[in-house]
Structures are given as C-alpha cells and as structure tokens.
Amino acid sequence: MGTAPTVARRDRLGLGTSPLRPDGGPKVRGEFAFSSDLWAEGALWGRVLRSPHASARILRIDTAAARALKGVHAVLTALDVPGSELYGLEFQDQPVFASDVVRYMGEPVAAVAADHPEIARRALELIEVEYEPTAPLVDPEAAITAPPIHPEGNVVRHIRLRHGEDAEPGLPGGDGLVSVEGTYEVGMQDQAFMGPESGLAIPDDGGGVDLYVSTQWLHVDRDQVAACLALPPEKVRLHLAGVGGAFGAREDVSLQVHICLLALSTRRPVKVVYSREESFFGHVHRHPARMWYRHSADPQGRLVKVEARIVLDGGAYSSSSSAVVSNAAAFSSGPYRVPNACVDAYAVRTNNPPCGAMRGFGAVQVCTAYEAQMDKLATALDLDPVELRLRNALASGDRLITGQVINGTAPVAEVIRRCAAAPLPEARPHPPAMALPGGAGRTADPARVRRGVGFAVGFKNLMYSEGFDDSSSARCRIEGGAITVTCAAAEVGQGFVTLVHQIAEDVFGTDGVVLAPAETATVGSAGSTSASRQTWMSGGAVDAACRAARDALCGRVAARHGLSPEMVSMRDGRVVSLGREVDLTLDEALAGDVVDESVTFRHAPTVPLDDKGQGDAHVSFAFAAHRAVVDVDVDLGLVRVVEIATAQDVGRVLHPLQVVGQIEGGIAQGVGLAVMEEILVTDGLVRNPSFTDYLIPTALDMPVVEIAGLVEEPEPGAPFGAKGVGEPPTISSTAAVAAAVRAATGLELPRVPIRPEHIALAAQ
Amino acid sequence: MAVFVPTSLEELLTARAERPGLDLVAGGTDLVVEVNFGRHRLEDVASLSRVPELGGWRREGPAGPGGHLVLGSGLTYTEMLDPTLAELLPSLAQAARTVGSPQIRNAGTLGGNLGTASPAGDTLPVLAALEAEVLLGSAAGTRLVPLGEFVTGPKRTALAPDEVILAARVPVARGHQEFLKVGTRNAMVIAVCSVALVLDEQARQVRVGLGSVGPVPIRALEAERFAAEVVDWSTGRFSGGEADLRRFGELVGAAARPIDDHRSIASYRRRAVEVCARRALERTMSRQAA
Numbered sequence A: 001m002g003t004a005p006t007v008a009r010r011d012r013l014g015l016g017t018s019p020l021r022p023d024g025g026p027k028v029r030g031e032f033a034f035s036s037d038l039w040a041e042g043a044l045w046g047r048v049l050r051s052p053h054a055s056a057r058i059l060r061i062d063t064a065a066a067r068a069l070k071g072v073h074a075v076l077t078a079l080d081v082p083g084s085e086l087y088g089l090e091f092q093d094q095p096v097f098a099s100d101v102v103r104y105m106g107e108p109v110a111a112v113a114a115d116h117p118e119i120a121r122r123a124l125e126l127i128e129v130e131y132e133p134t135a136p137l138v139d140p141e142a143a144i145t146a147p148p149i150h151p152e153g154n155v156v157r158h159i160r161l162r163h164g165e166d167a168e169p170g171l172p173g174g175d176g177l178v179s180v181e182g183t184y185e186v187g188m189q190d191q192a193f194m195g196p197e198s199g200l201a202i203p204d205d206g207g208g209v210d211l212y213v214s215t216q217w218l219h220v221d222r223d224q225v226a227a228c229l230a231l232p233p234e235k236v237r238l239h240l241a242g243v244g245g246a247f248g249a250r251e252d253v254s255l256q257v258h259i260c261l262l263a264l265s266t267r268r269p270v271k272v273v274y275s276r277e278e279s280f281f282g283h284v285h286r287h288p289a290r291m292w293y294r295h296s297a298d299p300q301g302r303l304v305k306v307e308a309r310i311v312l313d314g315g316a317y318s319s320s321s322s323a324v325v326s327n328a329a330a331f332s333s334g335p336y337r338v339p340n341a342c343v344d345a346y347a348v349r350t351n352n353p354p355c356g357a358m359r360g361f362g363a364v365q366v367c368t369a370y371e372a373q374m375d376k377l378a379t380a381l382d383l384d385p386v387e388l389r390l391r392n393a394l395a396s397g398d399r400l401i402t403g404q405v406i407n408g409t410a411p412v413a414e415v416i417r418r419c420a421a422a423p424l425p426e427a428r429p430h431p432p433a434m435a436l437p438g439g440a441g442r443t444a445d446p447a448r449v450r451r452g453v454g455f456a457v458g459f460k461n462l463m464y465s466e467g468f469d470d471s472s473s474a475r476c477r478i479e480g481g482a483i484t485v486t487c488a489a490a491e492v493g494q495g496f497v498t499l500v501h502q503i504a505e506d507v508f509g510t511d512g513v514v515l516a517p518a519e520t521a522t523v524g525s526a527g528s529t530s531a532s533r534q535t536w537m538s539g540g541a542v543d544a545a546c547r548a549a550r551d552a553l554c555g556r557v558a559a560r561h562g563l564s565p566e567m568v569s570m571r572d573g574r575v576v577s578l579g580r581e582v583d584l585t586l587d588e589a590l591a592g593d594v595v596d597e598s599v600t601f602r603h604a605p606t607v608p609l610d611d612k613g614q615g616d617a618h619v620s621f622a623f624a625a626h627r628a629v630v631d632v633d634v635d636l637g638l639v640r641v642v643e644i645a646t647a648q649d650v651g652r653v654l655h656p657l658q659v660v661g662q663i664e665g666g667i668a669q670g671v672g673l674a675v676m677e678e679i680l681v682t683d684g685l686v687r688n689p690s691f692t693d694y695l696i697p698t699a700l701d702m703p704v705v706e707i708a709g710l711v712e713e714p715e716p717g718a719p720f721g722a723k724g725v726g727e728p729p730t731i732s733s734t735a736a737v738a739a740a741v742r743a744a745t746g747l748e749l750p751r752v753p754i755r756p757e758h759i760a761l762a763a764q
Numbered sequence B: 001m002a003v004f005v006p007t008s009l010e011e012l013l014t015a016r017a018e019r020p021g022l023d024l025v026a027g028g029t030d031l032v033v034e035v036n037f038g039r040h041r042l043e044d045v046a047s048l049s050r051v052p053e054l055g056g057w058r059r060e061g062p063a064g065p066g067g068h069l070v071l072g073s074g075l076t077y078t079e080m081l082d083p084t085l086a087e088l089l090p091s092l093a094q095a096a097r098t099v100g101s102p103q104i105r106n107a108g109t110l111g112g113n114l115g116t117a118s119p120a121g122d123t124l125p126v127l128a129a130l131e132a133e134v135l136l137g138s139a140a141g142t143r144l145v146p147l148g149e150f151v152t153g154p155k156r157t158a159l160a161p162d163e164v165i166l167a168a169r170v171p172v173a174r175g176h177q178e179f180l181k182v183g184t185r186n187a188m189v190i191a192v193c194s195v196a197l198v199l200d201e202q203a204r205q206v207r208v209g210l211g212s213v214g215p216v217p218i219r220a221l222e223a224e225r226f227a228a229e230v231v232d233w234s235t236g237r238f239s240g241g242e243a244d245l246r247r248f249g250e251l252v253g254a255a256a257r258p259i260d261d262h263r264s265i266a267s268y269r270r271r272a273v274e275v276c277a278r279r280a281l282e283r284t285m286s287r288q289a290a
Ligand SMILES: Cc1cc2nc3c(=O)[nH]c(=O)nc-3n(C[C@H](O)[C@H](O)[C@H](O)COP(=O)(O)OP(=O)(O)OC[C@H]3O[C@@H](n4cnc5c(N)ncnc54)[C@H](O)[C@@H]3O)c2cc1C
Pocket: B023, B024, B025, B026, B027, B028, B029, B030, B031, B032, B033, B048, B054, B073, B074, B098, B099, B100, B101, B104, B107, B108, B109, B110, B111, B112, B113, B114, B115, B116, B120, B121, B122, B123, B159, B163, B164, B165, B166, B188, B189, B190, B191
C-alpha cells in the first residue's frame, strides 16, 4: 500500500535519492545529544519563577530569602536586565521578566541559579512575590474594544481585505446565487515537541557568552539576547544544540536571555531544562480562532464572493501574530478563484497564553472554516464536493484575493484529482476491537459505528512574506583535501543535514563533504527553519556556495594548466579536465592553497499588504489535498481515523523518504487538532499542561497514510525546482477529518477539536 | 534520603514498623510522577520489587466457585495479561490492556493502583465488581478489607502508616466478564469513565463496577438487581430485549456521580457509562470475552 519508498543502497548520489540521515542512527540508538543532555564542568542549574495568575499587578518582589539559601548563586529579576527590558520576534513587547504587571499565566518573574535543580526549586519557593490579581481579559472578541492590557493596545493587527468590484460587506447581487454561512472555531493547539526547551550557557573571560540551545533561528535569537544583555552581537555566540522537534515553538525566545544573564552574573556555566509542564508555559501555541464566513456562488458552483470575519487570539504578547493574521487573511478563501472578497481579520491581545508560530501558520485555522463552507455549498448546490472544488481550483496565472497573480506553479486541480482518485479502503468485515473507535478500551459496538469520508484542500505561502528581507548565507571551504560546508540553518528534525550532503554530492560528485556545526560566529544568518523555507533558502545558499567553491577551484586549476575554465570540472570528488589530461585529487588541485566562498541567497522580493489587504506579498505557494476516512462510534462520540489519502504539490522530490516523513508527521498533527489536541484555558488559566491531559495521537490513533500523488511540477525560481513540503500536510488534514466526522454523523460540528460529547450528546 | 531494598516481607514490615510513613515504591509510575510535579517530596523510601512474597498470584481453596485467587500487590499489568490468569479474570486482563503503554504495563502494579486509589485507577472498578478484598499486612499481622472500605475517597485509602498492601483476594466467579473504558484517544489514556461487568453464575448475580464517575469506584446495585432478572442463568447470557438494555443502561447511569473536569463533562460521562453498560450486558450473548 502507498508509495513509501524503502531505503536501499543508493546506486547514485545526490538529489532524488534517499540517503539515511547522518543523525538517524544515533537518534534511534539513544546516543544523539539533545540540548538537554549537555553538561559543563562546574555548571549551575537555572530555573524560572512564573506567574500563577493570568493578570495581576506585582506589588512587591522580595528575593532575600532565596538569596540566603545555601547553594543559590544568583536570583535575578527585571532589575538585573542590563539592556533592553523587552524582546520579541516582530515587535519588542515582551518583558524578559515581568516587573509591574503579569499578563499571562506562566509569565517569567525571576530566575535563579543553584548548585542543584532541587535547590533551585526551593529557592523559587522562597521568592516572595506579592500579586494583586486583576480580572483577566480572556474573550478575544471583547478584546478588540476593551481597555488595553498592554501599552501597545489590544489589536496587534487588523487586516481589512477588500478585493474585487463587490468588496464591501453584504450579499452579492445576481440571479440564482446560493449563499451559505457558518461560524467556526479552532482550539489552541500545542506544538508538543518531544524535547523540552533546554540549553547551556558558558560565560567567557571577556564578558561574552556561548549559548548552546535548541532553536529554529540562531541569529535572530542572538540579536534579541545581545540587545537584552547590552552586548555587541559578536560577544554572544549561539550554537545549535540537538533539537527535539520545533514546529514553530522555538521561534520565540524562551530561556535564552535568562540563561545568559544567569551565566554572566555567576560567571559559571548554567544549564536550564524545562520540565514538560513548564514547557507548556515556555512557548507560544497555535492561535485559537473564531471565524464567521459567508460564501456565495452561482448556480454552476462558481464562487462569486467570500465574506469573512476572523479573530485570532494572540494572547498576552505579539510574538508572530501580525504575520499569522496576515496569512489567515490572505489564505482565508482557500485555493480557489474568488473574484470578490471582504475579509476582516484580527489578531488581538488577551490574558490567555501567547500564541505565535505553529506549522501551517494562520493557514490551518482558516482552512477548517473555508473547507467546511465548501462542503455546505456543495450540499446547497447538490454538487459533489470534489467537483465543486475542481470548478473553483486556482491555477497558475490566476489572481488571489490579495490581488497577487500566481506566477509559479499551482497544480490545485491535479492534487485534487490525484487524491480523489485513490481507492477507498475496504471496510473490514470483522475488525479487531483495537481497530475500532475506542481502540484498547473495547468500547465499540460494530453496529453503532458509522463510516464517513471527508475531503479538503489547503495551501499556504513558502518563505517569509510582505517585504521581509529574507536571506540565507552559506559557506564552502576546500582545504587540505576536505570540503566543509557551513550554514547556520537549524536542523530541527526536518532533514536539512541530509539535504546538504545530497546537494554537495551533485556539485562535487562525492559524498565526503563535511557539514560544520551550525553557529553564529563564522557564518551569516540562514534565516528561520520555518515557513517551509530552508530547502529553498538554505538549500539554495549551500548549492550556490558549493558551486562557487568548485568553480573557483576548477578555475585555478584551469589557469595553472593553461586551459579555459569550462574545460575543467569535478567528477567523483576529483578535479578533471575534459579529456582527463588533468586528473587531480582535491589536495593536488589546491596546491597548498585554500578555497573559501561565502554566498548570501535571497528569494524574489515581496511587498507588504496595503490598506485593502492587496499586494504581491508572497513568493510562492504550495498546495495539498487530503481525503480522510473515519469510523465514528455515534453513541460514544469516539473517532477512529482509518486512512488519510493525500496528494501534494512538491515541485520536485529531493529525498523521497523525507518527503513521506513530513507528510506523515504533518498528518499526525492535523489529526490531533481534529479530534483531541487542545490546551484548555479557563479564565486565562491552563488546565492541562501535561502529556497526561494534553493528548496527542498514539500509534493507534494514527491513520494509514496513502500517498496518492507527489505532484512534481518544478517551481520556476526555486533552487532544484523544489517547494517546501513541511507545512501543507497539516493544513487540510484537520479539515478533511472534520468533514469525514460530519459525514459519518450528519452533525454540523463547527469546532475543532471535535470532542466525544459534541457527537454523543448531540445525537438523539 | 535513604533507599531500602528489602528482600523479604519480614524485612519490609519491620522497616515499615520502625519508620511509619516510610515511602513505598513498586513500579514508581505514580509515585515518581508525583515527585516530579513537586506534589510529593521523597524522604526515606523502600523498594518493593525485591520482596518475593508480593509477586505473582496463586489459588486458594477450590479451583471453582468458593475458591479464591490471591493476586500479589507486585503483580504487573503485563502479568495480568498472561493467558492463564487472563482466562480466570478476563475483565482484569481487559483493564490491564488499557493501562498506559507497554513500558507502563511492565512496571506498574496492582498494589500501586490500589495505593494511589485514583478515581481513574483502572483496576478498581474491576476489583469492585469482582467483590475483591484487599489483604493488608504489618508487623502486627494481617487484615482483609473489602475494596469498598479500602478506598475511602479520591486518592485516600484505609492503609495504616505501618501497613503494606500484600494482595487482592478475589472470589472465583464463573461467568462472562467485561471491561470497557472510554478515553479521548484510542490507547494510553486516562479513563473518562469505565464499566466493569461480572456475571457470577453460581450466585446468579450480575455485578457492575464504575470507574471515573465518582470519588471512589461505584457499584451500580440497582442496575445489578435488574440485570439479574434479564439473564438466562442456564446459559449465563442476557436474554432480554432492547427495552431491558435501555433500562439497564439508565440504571447504571443513575448510579454514576460524575463531575465536570478538564477530561470531560459530567453529562457525557453519565451518557457514556449508560452506553458502555448496555453494551457490556449485550456482549454476554456472544460469550466471547476477548
Ligand atoms: C504514562 C502513564 C500512563 C498511565 N496509565 C494508566 C492507566 O491507563 N490506568 C491506570 O489505572 N493508571 C495509569 N497510570 C498510573 C499508574 O501506572 C498505575 O496507577 C500503576 O498501577 C501504579 O503502580 P506502580 O507500581 O507504578 O505504583 P508506584 O508509583 O510505585 O506507587 C503508587 C502508590 O502506591 C503505593 N504503593 C505501591 N505499592 C504498595 C504496596 N504494596 N503497599 C502499600 N502501598 C503501595 C506507593 O507508596 C505510592 O503511594 C499511568 C501512569 C503513567 C506514568
């Protein structure tokens, strides 16, 4: 079943093959050093004191008793931050330590360093913080007009998108138009990576610091840390430590500033490892959303107008909310041709946990809504849902509701067709209890299990948008017979470390290239490992750097032998001339010299959305379709996702196995959001900060993934023609599962995650 | 902090008598979580894993009705799944299979589930339906306490500071058994609610234990009396109709005392035990326990 490639010995090198990950063996054997495994002689343990309140004034902080505890080496508060008191990805609006007010449960108030983690914990208990709790603002809709909870106001960004001739609110005129309306909700999803936030900071003798940390973007962390420490950036050196998953949760600074402050103030190495519970408070989550939609179409099912009002709860601080809401608005009507659109999208501040980047970044929430709307429209028009989507599918040359014309590839119809064409799984006549809804709990009565099928399509942008100067740097050095590639791109599990070798193999004809550790001191920024961008951006940079180094070396050899440069090339790791008169090892070709080439790669420029939400804000788009088959126990409301078939627009497959890995992982997160994953927040207080109660899919919850098609239409302008593949699998998989559960139950189910009671108590 | 590793029951009971309240650790799958969350600070602790008297299970008295099975407190979930024991106590095996992951089932014990006495402890409704007694021991001797008296509240038990849980003593019952557990995912999940159903053909009783729908495991006595009337005791199968199943479900639902919490809501829990109860009774018609 499926087209999952097996890993065989490769009969050739380079892109398009599936070499094993260099870190795969160590990870499987438990030998890989994650950031939480680091240790340095004499290291202290750092811990952070967090607010138990969602909203409160701080009247007094007394650290004397904590300082007096034996084994405690530092107790720091806002008063001890030498530089900027604030940090943030897009706007600096988040305090390193709260000093006058706390705006969310879990906000850092103080940090300690001690000889032992237990002493550090006791020290936290000894810090006296007098709070005066205030009524938290927790309703995002109310936040739009409520008194501000932050000096910057509550509305982080409002996008007022107006597109087409009929762009103002209201039903379009015209004969025989059909309109459908709905209000949808998405709960707060967590990235739920396995490796909690952790790092090790080592001070140097000159007032600088080395920080080993798991992150998604070393250089942006460095700049924020340096600003808070009041140090020049070169005195703060970040090194990528083993990352146990990211999914957006490591884009914002978490422990970086605290740990460096502790190390610099104690002049000792300091290690911080968050517990699982603390991790839930230590990073941003996916924005919960409330979305009202009205779709209007002509009798043939062609969309005429989409109206929407989208409110994203950004929590207490801005994080990447302004970019998330921009995406939510831009992709709010789905991968369809929509001549008229009127969309108001808000990201607001509340006293709920801060929300920011998570795989899919604003595109996931709206997809659950617009795809539910497409199904409603199909019902209203009595059209097959797949057919309705095909009639509206975007294609290259079409215009988005942002006014941007898609110049690259847009095989929307193709992914829909390929996905829909996958054979449906057979219903097993006597399924074992484990395979039924309820699984190990043995609750199912096969006679009360209904099967449903749902279809959904989604899309999003690749790379950073809206005029952001998005770049990646890479360096290739050939010295003494060794080729070394340096790039600060964060490997967070996606497989960049494998790709670098494949790229270099194609350039040099050998698999012996060394990838240097990712850090900030010797190479420029690679940008963030997010937005499905590293294959394009850092892959492009590595490719360009390798080519530059190869060409420089070949050029020197050509000059030395009186040949024209194009006569000399590299084959099998050797420098050879066309007729093999020259045939040198690297060492011989270098002749004692060194080649060192650095390249900075940029994608085509973009512009910010204007005051009508219009503009060529995006570089490229990727599309995917998902078809979910579910079994639902209609009495108990338990769901078993049986299979998800998918087709995805990938541009070009560079590593077949890693593409499948991204698809399966993305689907797992999509399924999780559809039926179980939610951070429950009441009055701003998180009620389930543990893996006991924040449920993510187990092997028994994971459906069979049927890859019905990897659509390879090379993307113009993309290195290798490849599109990023990391995010599309999460975007429409949630919507497809929700649609399938609706089909099985006949219920409207406008909210994800769908909980058992939504089904069991709704049914008669 | 000192760690004792007694290698006999006598050694353990002496240590416990000398240091009342000495922490006991069996599989550690509850205790260590409590420690990690800072809800419990370990002082001195004794490990139970090397005490041979606490391990395994044995028969007591006749093999059939009238006899007993004595399940050592050190019995792990994986051991409850052993076919010989699973055939004798299918509902316990079914409950054991729902617990955690293979790692947790290898480490977690019956004694630990009893010691914790969580409203969501999965063996508790089973032991309630089996009318098990808990065998407690101290340096002064042993005592048998019915399960309903052993569990005195949520995470509260009748265990004295110098006592150790030695075993659960379960009367042998002939007849169909069922355990159904509702959770929001298909494995490794804390019970939103659970239902254990035990038919005792000798006593002509249907016994129902409910988990996660009250502070302690609940017996649905009225439903039990009703069910005894709609079972054909010559075959040990449910012999009523749809209306009887519905009535049985309602009576079980009425016995539940569920609450709203972050795992579910009371109204769903009540509905779910109704559904599970009627399904459990209906399954006696097929007589296949697995
Ligand atoms: C990931 C995970 C999943 C889980 N899933 C489930 C589940 O699905 N269902 C479920 O019911 N539980 C579950 N649990 C909880 C736990 O595994 C069980 O309650 C298990 O039975 C505890 O047994 P233990 O031997 O590990 O107990 P321990 O942690 O060693 O002890 C628990 C308590 O009982 C006391 N104790 C242990 N033995 C004795 C004794 N002989 N005499 C007196 N006191 C004693 C200890 O002092 C302690 O207070 C899960 C736990 C984890 C970590």
